[in-house]
Each structure stands twice: as structure tokens, then as C-alpha cells.
Amino acid sequence: MSQWKNFSKGIFKENAVFVLFLGLCPTLGVTTSALNGLGMGLATTFVLLGSNMVVALIKNFIPDKVRIPSFIVIIASFVTIVELTMQAYLPDLFKQLGLFIPLIVVNCLVLGRAEAFASKNTFLSSFVDGLGMGIGFSLALTVLGGVREILGSGQIFGLDLYEGGMIAFVLSPGAFIVLGYLIVLNNKLINKKS
Amino acid sequence: MEYIIIIISAIFVNNILLAKFLGVCPFIGVSNKVETSIGMTGAVTFVMVIATIVTYLIQKYVLEAFGIQFMRTITFIIIIASLVQMVEIMLKKISPPLYQALGIFLPLITTNCAVLGVAIMVTDGQIPGVEGTITLLHSVVFAIANAVGFGLALIVFAGLREHVELTNVPKAMKGVPIAFIIAGLLAMAFMGFTGIV
Numbered sequence: 001m002s003q004w005k006n007f008s009k010g011i012f013k014e015n016a017v018f019v020l021f022l023g024l025c026p027t028l029g030v031t032t033s034a035l036n037g038l039g040m041g042l043a044t045t046f047v048l049l050g051s052n053m054v055v056a057l058i059k060n061f062i063p064d065k066v067r068i069p070s071f072i073v074i075i076a077s078f079v080t081i082v083e084l085t086m087q088a089y090l091p092d093l094f095k096q097l098g099l100f101i102p103l104i105v106v107n108c109l110v111l112g113r114a115e116a117f118a119s120k121n122t123f124l125s126s127f128v129d130g131l132g133m134g135i136g137f138s139l140a141l142t143v144l145g146g147v148r149e150i151l152g153s154g155q156i157f158g159l160d161l162y163e164g165g166m167i168a169f170v171l172s173p174g175a176f177i178v179l180g181y182l183i184v185l186n187n188k189l190i191n192k193k194s
Numbered sequence: 195m196e197y198i199i200i201i202i203s204a205i206f207v208n209n210i211l212l213a214k215f216l217g218v219c220p221f222i223g224v225s226n227k228v229e230t231s232i233g234m235t236g237a238v239t240f241v242m243v244i245a246t247i248v249t250y251l252i253q254k255y256v257l258e259a260f261g262i263q264f265m266r267t268i269t270f271i272i273i274i275a276s277l278v279q280m281v282e283i284m285l286k287k288i289s290p291p292l293y294q295a296l297g298i299f300l301p302l303i304t305t306n307c308a309v310l311g312v313a314i315m316v317t318d319g320q321i322p323g324v325e326g327t328i329t330l331l332h333s334v335v336f337a338i339a340n341a342v343g344f345g346l347a348l349i350v351f352a353g354l355r356e357h358v359e360l361t362n363v364p365k366a367m368k369g370v371p372i373a374f375i376i377a378g379l380l381a382m383a384f385m386g387f388t389g390i391v
Contacts, residue, residue, distance in 0.1 A: 024218040029215035102266070173382040
């Protein structure tokens with residue numbers, strides 16, 4: 001598999017949110033606006049890249065039986081780095097994302113990639129895979145956040161588009177419904193399912 | 195009174211699944227049948243209550259006592275992972291029928307955000323309806339109420355999905371997309387409880 005294919009599969013063919021349905025809690029929880037979605041996506045991408053690289057480097061030293069706990073500790077260390085850095089430099093975004101930053105630890109996407117990809121592949125492939133998956137995840141969150149922001153509060157990235165939106169799209173029902181229809185669109189247009 | 199507010203708020207108003215979006219992965223994954231969702235609820239309740247008690251004590255008497263709160267995420271996830279493992283081993287020995295019923299769901303719970311989420315909410319002091327310091331009893335009641343809320347949403351949703359399986363749904367919407375739309379409608383119904391506490 002060429003590295004380009006390895007990179008692009010995370011964005012379209014195996015998109016974490018629209019195709020694999022991984023990492024759904026932050027996907028639904030933080031995407032009240034496009035900016036929040038992007039912030040969460042980038043934070044997850046950083047953790048994913050870091051954990052994929054470290055796991056790929058030390059995979060030969062980890063005994064098979066304690067594989068999963070070791071991966072979780074590696075992931076948790078990167079999450080702590082993100083948590084502390086964000087708290088120091090981006091306090092507003094940190095407050096908005098709140099609970100979901102420490103919860104990156106239990107994002108199935110991160111552990112899933114460590115287990116299914118990084119523990120079996122080379123350092124370079126794992127790096128490229130993490131980058132592709134992370135960008136695909138960020139893209140999905142930004143699109144979902146953008147749609148909810150446009151419909152819910154009449155804004156995009158904080159810029160006013162029109163007066164008065166349907167508040168339900170910013171609240172919890174909107175998250176489920178918009179994501180449902182985005183998956184339908186994805187099934188219909190991008191990854192045609194027979 | 196305080197405890198009643200915690201319970202009603204956690205089950206209906208701030209439902210952990212439909213309002214806070216914690217534990218959505220099992221919500222979509224195992225909600226095909228009512229039976230499996232009952233099993234999942236049992237396992238989550240069990241682990242959530244024990245994990246909340248242990249993490250509360252660790253936070254208070256280890257992390258805060260030594261001023262190392264920044265280790266919280268790592269510590270909590272290790273505690274939950276080992277608890278799940280321990281519960282699994284103990285159940286296997288003590289109650290084989292219960293182990294048979296919960297068995298396959300237990301390993302999944304380590305990566306269930308609801309368990310870690312409740313533990314973090316408790317230590318962050320974010321229990322709705324509690325003013326001032328949170329006691330151990332507060333957090334136990336909060337954990338049980340959240341587990342009940344999780345179970346309620348999961349079982350109702352599984353019932354709905356069982357019916358949808360039998361209906362004629364457009365091809366592109368089959369499976370997960372239609373499940374999300376149903377979850378949205380269910381969340382809308384739960385929004386009706388907003389404001390009662």
C-alpha cells in the first residue's frame with residue numbers, strides 16, 4: 001500500500017466518524033460550533049499522532065498480554081500533555097470543550113488505531129495513518145459543527161449569516177439528527193453502498 | 195431533598211446519554227436487542243458505582259493530599275481498567291451465571307466514556323443540585339442515578355430499534371443513520387424534562 005493511499009483512506013474510505021462510527025461521544029458532545037469541532041479534532045489528532053508513533057516505536061518491547069494497558073497509559077500521557085497545554089494557552093476553548101478533553105483517553109478511535117494499525121506497522125506508516133485518520137476526524141467534526149452552527153445560531157465560525165436560528169440544532173437532538181443525515185449523505189454520495 | 199434532586203436531574207434532565215453524550219459507542223453498538231442492552235446496563239451499573247467510589251477516595255486521599263491532581267486522567271483510567279479486570283475475575287469465581295450474562299460486555303466498559311465521565315464530573319464538583327463540598331454518599335447516589343439514566347435510555351432505544359428493523363427504510367438510511375435520527379427524536383422527548391429541577 002502506497003503512503004498516499006494510507007493517508008487518504010482515513011479521510012474518505014475509512015473516515016472515523018462517517019464510516020467506522022468511532023469516537024462518537026466527542027463528535028456529538030462538542031460540535032455546537034465549527035470552531036469547537038475543529039479544536040477537538042486537532043486535540044485528538046495530536047494524541048492520535050503521538051500514540052501511534054510511540055506504539056510503533058516500542059511495539060517489539062511490549063509483551064502481548066499487557067498490550068492494551070500499555071497503550072492506554074501511553075495515550076493517557078499524551079492526553080495529559082494536551083490538557084495542560086490547552087489549559088495554559090487556550091483557556092476559553094478548554095472551558096468550552098470541558099469534560100471531553102480528558103475523555104480523549106477513552107476515544108475508541110485512538111485505542112483502535114494503536115491496536116489495529118500501529119502495533120503491526122512501521123513507524124512511518126503509523127505516522128501517516130495517524131495523520132490521515134486525525135485529519136478525517138477533524139474534518140468530520142468541523143463539518144458537523146458547521147452545519148449545526150449555521151442551522152442553530154445562524155453563524156459560521158462566529159460570523160453572522162442570518163438572524164435567529166433553530167435552537168434545537170445547538171442542543172442535543174440536533175447533534176443526533178444532523179449526524180444521522182450526514183452519514184446518509186456520505187452513504188449516498190461519497191462511499192456508495194450497494 | 196438534595197438526593198432526590200440529584201436522582202431526577204441525572205436520570206431525566208441531564209440524561210448521561212441523550213443530553214451529555216457520554217457512552218454513545220455502546221448506545222449505538224449494543225442496542226440492537228432489548229436483551230443485550232439489559233446486560234450492558236447491568237455491567238455498566240456495577241462498574242460505574244465501584245469506580246466512582248474508588249476514584250473519589252483516590253482523588254481525595256492520594257491526589258489532593260500530595261498535590262498531584264495533574265495525574266488524574268492517567269490514574270483514573272488505570273483504576274477503571276484494573277477494576278474491570280478484577281470484577282471480571284471475581285464474577286467468574288463467585289457467580290458464574292452473572293458472569294455468563296455480563297461477560298462479553300465487561301471488557302467493553304473500559305472504553306465506555308460514561309464511567310470515566312462520571313468519575314471526572316464527581317471530582318470536578320459538577321453534580322447538579324449539590325452546593326458546597328461533595329461527600330462520598332453524594333457521589334454514590336450520583337453514580338447510581340446516572341447508571342439508571344443510561345439504562346433507561348438504552349433500553350427504550352433498543353425497543354424502538356427492534357421495531358424499526360421490521361419496517362421499510364431507504365437503503366442509504368439502514369442501520370446506523372436511522373438509529374441516530376431515532377436517538378435525536380428520543381433526545382427531543384427528554385428535552386421536555388428541562389426545567390423541572
